[in-house]
Structures are given as C-alpha cells and as structure tokens.
Amino acid sequence: MADLQVSIVLSLAPRTAFDTLVAELQTALARLGLSFEAGPKGRITEGPQAVGSVTAWTRGKGLSLEWHPAPWASGKSTAIDLKLRAVKGGTRATLTHRGWGAAVGGKAELAGWFAGEVAAPLLRATAPNALGDWITDRRARRPAGAEARKTYGDPIFHYPNFHVILEELALRPEDFLLEVACGGGALLQRALESGCRAAAIDYSADMVQLAQETNRDAVAAGRLEVREADAAALPFADATFTCAAMTGVLGFLPDPVRVLAEIRRVLKSGGRLVALGADPELKGTPAAPEPIASRLRFYDSAALETLGRQAGFAEVRVIRRDLEPYAREAGVPAYALALFAGGKGGGARFLLARKG
Numbered sequence: 001m002a003d004l005q006v007s008i009v010l011s012l013a014p015r016t017a018f019d020t021l022v023a024e025l026q027t028a029l030a031r032l033g034l035s036f037e038a039g040p041k042g043r044i045t046e047g048p049q050a051v052g053s054v055t056a057w058t059r060g061k062g063l064s065l066e067w068h069p070a071p072w073a074s075g076k077s078t079a080i081d082l083k084l085r086a087v088k089g090g091t092r093a094t095l096t097h098r099g100w101g102a103a104v105g106g107k108a109e110l111a112g113w114f115a116g117e118v119a120a121p122l123l124r125a126t127a128p129n130a131l132g133d134w135i136t137d138r139r140a141r142r143p144a145g146a147e148a149r150k151t152y153g154d155p156i157f158h159y160p161n162f163h164v165i166l167e168e169l170a171l172r173p174e175d176f177l178l179e180v181a182c183g184g185g186a187l188l189q190r191a192l193e194s195g196c197r198a199a200a201i202d203y204s205a206d207m208v209q210l211a212q213e214t215n216r217d218a219v220a221a222g223r224l225e226v227r228e229a230d231a232a233a234l235p236f237a238d239a240t241f242t243c244a245a246m247t248g249v250l251g252f253l254p255d256p257v258r259v260l261a262e263i264r265r266v267l268k269s270g271g272r273l274v275a276l277g278a279d280p281e282l283k284g285t286p287a288a289p290e291p292i293a294s295r296l297r298f299y300d301s302a303a304l305e306t307l308g309r310q311a312g313f314a315e316v317r318v319i320r321r322d323l324e325p326y327a328r329e330a331g332v333p334a335y336a337l338a339l340f341a342g343g344k345g346g347g348a349r350f351l352l353a354r355k356g
C-alpha cells in the first residue's frame with residue numbers, strides 16, 4: 001500500500017484557496033460524472049454508488065474523506081486528505097490518498113496504474129495541446145471559474161455585438177426569443193427590456209448559473225428559462241420561438257450547420273435568426289488570440305451564408321457592421337477601439353436568416 005500525493009502552491013489566502021478548490025472540484029467532478037456534496041457531512045457519489053464520505057472539514061485548513069473500497073473488493077476504506085498550509089506567497093495545497101494501491105494488484109500493476117492513470121494524464125495536461133484546449137475552454141469555449149464569471153457577468157467587449165443583434169432583432173413584447181450559448185446572460189438582460197419572453201441554453205454549468213443570477217427577476221417571473229444543454233441538441237419542441245440569437249460561439253462549433261438546423265427546427269415559421277459570424281480578419285488579434293485562434297473556425301461572407309442555406313433557412317444574408325461607434329458608446333477602453341473599426345468595406349459579419 002502506498003501514499004499518493006500531489007501538491008501545489010496557490011497564490012491565494014488559505015480560506016480563499018479552500019473555497020476555490022472546493023468549488024472547482026465540484027465542477028470538475030460533475031464533468032466526470034461524480035457528484036461532490038460539499039460540507040462537513042458531505043460525500044462523493046458516482047451514480048448510485050457512494051464513493052467517499054467527508055470525515056473532517058475545516059475551512060482554510062483542509063478536509064478529509066473516507067474513500068470506500070470498490071464493491072467487488074474486500075479491502076478496507078482508504079483515506080484522502082486535502083491539506084492547506086499558509087506558505088510564503090500563498091497557500092500550499094496537498095492532496096494525499098493514504099493507503100492506496102492494494103486494490104490495483106501486484107507491484108508492477110501499481111506501477112502501470114500510476115504511469116497510466118496519474119503520471120501520463122499529468123504530463124499530457126501540461127503539454128501544449130491539452131493546455132491550449134484547457135485555456136480555450138476555460139476562457140471562451142466552455143467558460144468556468146471565478147475569472148470567467150467576472151468576464152461574462154459584464155462582457156464589455158461583446159456589447160457592440162449585442163447592439164447590432166438587438167437592433168436587427170427589433171424585439172417586441174409578443175416575441176419569444178431563444179439565445180443559444182448565452183454565456184453570463186448579459187444579452188438576455190438587454191433583450192428582456194423589450195418585454196419579450198426568452199429561453200436560453202449554454203453547456204457550461206457556471207454560465208447557466210450566472211445567466212440565471214443576472215436575470216433573477218425575469219426567471220422568478222417566468223419570463224426566462226436558462227438550461228444547461230448542447231447547442232447541437234436543443235431541448236425545445238419544434239416551432240417554439242419567434243426569433244433566435246447566437247453570439248460569440250459560431251467559431252467554436254464543430255458542426256455549425258447542425259446547430260443552425262436545430263435553431264431552425266425550434267423557430268416558428270417566419271422566425272428570424274441573428275448570429276454573429278466568426279471573422280477571419282480577427283484570427284490572431286486580441287479578439288481571437290492564441291491558443292484560442294487555432295481552435296476556432298473562421299468564415300468569410302460566402303462561407304457564412306452557405307452555412308445558413310445548408311441549415312435550411314429560406315432567407316439568408318450576411319451584413320457587415322462597423323462596431324466602433326457602439327464600442328465607444330459601451331465604454332470600451334481607447335486602446336482596444338481599433339479592434340472594432342470596420343475599415344474599408346469591412347466590419348463585423350452577422351448572419352441574418354429567416355425560416356420559411
């Protein structure tokens with residue numbers, strides 16, 4: 001039996017480190033199919049299976065778990081500690097799984113398990129591809145964590161896009177709007193000022209929660225519903241909405257036609273869509289920097305229009321807008337204004353489509 005240990009120094013005070021690690025673990029475990037009920041009487045479950053039970057819990061100091069043996073193994077429980085210790089520059093967080101290994105098999109098996117299940121994933125996570133994917137997800141493709149919540153709670157650089165989308169949608173109180181990939185719900189907040197009803201989806205649990213908080217009153221009043229879902233499989237019946245919006249997501253979609261066809265499916269006949277494009281001119285600029293840029297797909301006007309047609313929309317056109325005036329109006333800092341300037345015949349692309 002061995003002790004398995006991993007440790008890192010975080011530049012956070014111990015209490016903040018504890019709260020942050022608990023929240024991040026909850027999100028990360030949920031993605032892996034495990035549920036972590038936090039607190040002194042908390043537990044970790046995987047489907048119906050109890051995996052671990054909290055035996056100690058002190059904010060700022062750490063927590064311990066009794067780790068139950070696998071149901072087929074006759075072994076004893078093992079113990080996991082997450083210990084936090086104030087050090088120069090922050091807090092050392094150390095996760096130890098004590099007494100681990102007997103269930104794995106013989107000594108060589110433990111070496112295989114450690115290499116394959118611990119060391120290799122750790123090395124891969126710190127190699128460029130996986131790190132680039134993580135950064136892309138964390139900041140934009142599937143935002144999560146405190147920094148993303150701050151950014152998407154008030155996405156000032158997106159307000160110029162929102163301006164055009166709202167102008168083109170020209171919402172009325174009788175509209176029922178769908179927003180696909182709503183992030184923190186800032187566009188919804190503005191859209192709801194029209195008096196319309198709305199529903200939205202995003203596949204980041206953090207963003208769904210933030211969008212609900214941002215629009216608490218509308219949710220309580222039954223004017224808005226925000227669900228965790230994939231844009232490629234919208235959880236709504238055919239012909240539900242009068243209009244739809246999508247912004248800041250097209251370039252991340254592996255199958256954009258499928259998503260646009262889903263939007264078309266849930267629109268009523270005559271329903272309209274306004275979607276921000278993914279402009280090739282932005283590649284490598286601060287609007288689409290590496291490592292995000294090389295993980296995005298970009299579309300020129302013809303390609304963007306083709307996506308709308310392939311999805312089955314009856315009327316499709318692409319407009320280009322100079323966003324600089326809206327950026328000024330939104331208070332975008334002067335150093336960034338050039339990013340929004342349309343230039344000669346240019347400007348940000350928006351896909352306008354209507355269901356027949």
Ligand SMILES: C[S@@+](CC[C@H](N)C(=O)[O-])C[C@H]1O[C@@H](n2cnc3c(N)ncnc32)[C@H](O)[C@@H]1O
Nearest residue numbers: 141142181182183202203204230231247248249
């Ligand atoms: C760059 S953010 C834009 C958020 C928001 N629309 C805005 O403009 O502030 C991209 C969002 O799309 C979501 N997203 C990306 N792919 C998605 C998918 N396939 N299904 C649902 N949401 C998706 C992400 O979780 C994230 O919230």
